[in-house]
Amino acid sequence: MPITLAACAEMIHLDHPIAERARRIHERGLQVEIWDWSAHDLPALAATGASFSSLTGYLRGDLITSEGSAELIATTRESLRAAEILDAPRLNVHGTGLGEGGIPVRPGTEVTGGDWIRAADTLRALGDLAAAEGRTIVLENLNLAVDHPGTPFARAEDTLELVSAADHPAVRLNLDLYHAQIGEGNLIELVRRALPWIGEIQVADVPGRCEPGTGEIHHPAIAAALRDLGYDGVVGMEAFASGDSDAALDAFIAAFSPPAGVAAH
Template sequence: MTRTASPFVLAASAEMLYLDRPFTERVTRIAERGFQVEIWDWSAKDLDALAATGATFSSMTGYLTGNLTDADGIEALLSSARASLEAAARIDCPRLNLHGTGLDDKGLAVRPVEVVTPGMWLTAADTLRRVAELGEAAGRVFTLENLNLAVDHPGTPFARAADTLSLVRAVDSPYLRMNLDLYHAQIGEGNLVELCRQALAYIGEIQVADVPGRCEPGTGEIHYPAVARALHGLGYTGVIGLEGWARDDSDAALDAFREAFAVPAASGHGTTADSTTTESTRAAVGS
């Protein structure tokens, strides 16, 4: 099957690839391979050195501490969001990522939550409106990422993609979008193509890795070429970021990622949104 260059903007996480290299060299290598670059905690990085690489940065962590629902946590989140915007300006990063609560260095919720109450939903939406206002003033977009509770992030409130979509819809600001992470969504919800369809108008970025193992496409159960065809049929042309480990070699992982998110050249078959999505719905999981 003849393939074209990807119709999407492809990025990759420097936190998870080329781990044998200093961080700035990881950024340089990813950029040399033709990808935009994603980073996590900016406070531990030499931002001037990163800017000097000439890499195009796609996203970075948009807070350092805090949460969406507790009074002290809200103020901490907003304060660190302001500082994150200043850091984003230094490397010209357009998107800043948030979670439902602060995570520790193992990815666990700093304040685990078992039951999210109606009041917490209302408070979270109000906090995110304030975050969106900060983004609007700075001309940058905050994204709210879904996580999974079963494997990586137990106790995180507002973790499901359905939760993040509900909150982003409630705020309804172009300065707050979803970071739709399909690795997490596959573990928590599945039905990835329909999820992309439902969330399409609110997506600021899509992140991917395969399940299980959180490595590059082709190492697990998700048939990412079918997801790519569905997204193309839906008209998505935004960022898709590889937030996954390399199973073996990082160059090979990036090659596999690029190939998964190329799409077949137009041949008259499966090129409309309806036919592409129908095919992809059948094949998106369990290739």
């Protein structure tokens, strides 16, 4: 099966309303990602006919406190109802809610052993909720240096350790290679190690968080590695357009399409 491509409607075609953005992405043959579903008209989005790859799986809460865990679980229940309207298979979560400018609502870069245990237990609880609805929770890694300073469990190494510790069939990684390049690098080896736990992959180039080909990441090499590994899941472009949005989508599609004569495993 070939890789499925998606694009984030929160970052592309920004001169149009969100439903029109989703429609335009859908017309390119891509699935659509959205973030805070509570800010959008979900029936209008559903009416576009688009397939939605993922949405934010919570409204409030965190993985590091008992109160935050309870709030995360409660608002994931609400998010599952939104996912049903859009038939979105994956619900994306972070170590804590993100506020204005991506700053964590509850910072916690220094986490204790008890925090790790609570986080894994919370992910299992979220996994139970998602599995009952036929959906999957994906924990996204972030970067601390540029976009999300102070976020607990932000590094790809942290999210991989947490998801593997939770060991729940409905809990997987949203492996964001833009964030991983800033924080850790060695992306192809990271993908190899994380492969059994990956539920989705997201990409954008570094620096700038724009489409493939605008920065230092060689996305065709990553695409080739994914084909060699037999990855047949979603790769989503969570990136701004450096110029024209359709041209940005062209560049993304080209980077992750197999060259002529190369089979898509």
